[in-house]
Amino acid sequence: MTNNSGGRVMIVDDDANVRFTVKVVLKDAGFEVISVENGIKCLECLKKGFSGVILLDIMMPEMDGWDTIQAILDNGLENGIVISMLTAKDKPDNKMIGLQEHVFDYLTKPFESEDLIRRVTYYMSFVNQNDKSKLYS
Amino acid sequence: MKIVIIGSSTGGPQIIEEIFSGFPVLPLTIIVIQHISPNFIQVFKKHIMSFTQMETQVIVDGCKLSEKKILIAPAGFHLLINSNRICKLNSDEKIHGVRPAVDRTMLSLKKRENDTLMGIILTGMGRDGADGIVHMHSCGAVTIVQEPRTCPIKSMPQAAIETGHVDFIFSPDDIKKKLIEFGSIT
Helix, strand or coil, X not given: CCCCCCXXXXXXXXXXXXXXXXXXXXXXXXXXXXXXXXXXXXXXXXXXXXXXXEEEECCCCCCCHHHHHHHHHHCCCCCCEEEEEEECCCCCCHHHCCCHHHCXXXXXCXXXXXXXXXXXXXXXXXXXXXXXXXXXX | CEEEEEEECCCHHHHHHHHHCCCXXXXXXXXXXXXXXXXXXXXXXXXXXXXXXXXXXXXXXXXECCCCEEEECCCCCEEEEECXXXXXXXXXXXXXXXXXXXXXXXXXXXXXXXXXXXXXXXCCCCCCCHHHHXXXXXXXXXXXXXXXXXXXXXXXXHHHHHCCCCCEEECHHXXXXXXXXXXXXX
């Protein structure tokens, strides 16, 4: 099924293989997927109005996942997004302390396709319902 | 009154919904401290409401605890329970990088003859809730943590376990069963 009606997902990862896999899996599940290779491009997309789920790698050159979240907050770009960390690290590092409320979930690579789809669908319910709340507030 | 404090962080909303899925109406006062963005607190409440017949609400300053309710701490405020009955919110400094802090709420509870307490720590980063679990245990509470293998992030439950004040280490499904058992005992 490829109707791209499930909502928008941004995969932020410096590993092209991960970006490709996530894009294929989620597009096939009906999501519109934007793929970017670093935090700077993630911020650019947000400044252009991206709303949806962000799957954010932790270990990236220049600006890592935590720095990216901090930049999102510093620029007031946190509305309309759900952030889940997508990482190969087994143990989360202490840079997360202070950012917990902004990290909705934590996915460890490698991931199962079905689990990824199930989780992204769940995150999307927060984005969508939040949008509806704004419409009627 | 039977008072349950559930402390949860990253990855927690799904676990909490799993616990409350099909949860019966029981004479419990369940307080949920979830580290979550203020943007999502109302959606989180709606999700829980869709899973259980227990009345569910986001706490406002001054509200009183009552049975058969799930009370969610609002994002951005610490929650204290005065005299084990009255909810007080404040904007004091973050603890462990978070507000609300699970520790702050758990540490505000007192040992009282008419109250039975339970403290639960779910998935999350850091050590929020560990001191609170020790305090609740000293007040006679049953203390439970989520089995770390079932957690997206293990450090919060792990920190609680390391205090040596945890009675049970359970999967989300077993936490649910224990909660139902706790609420069913007269």
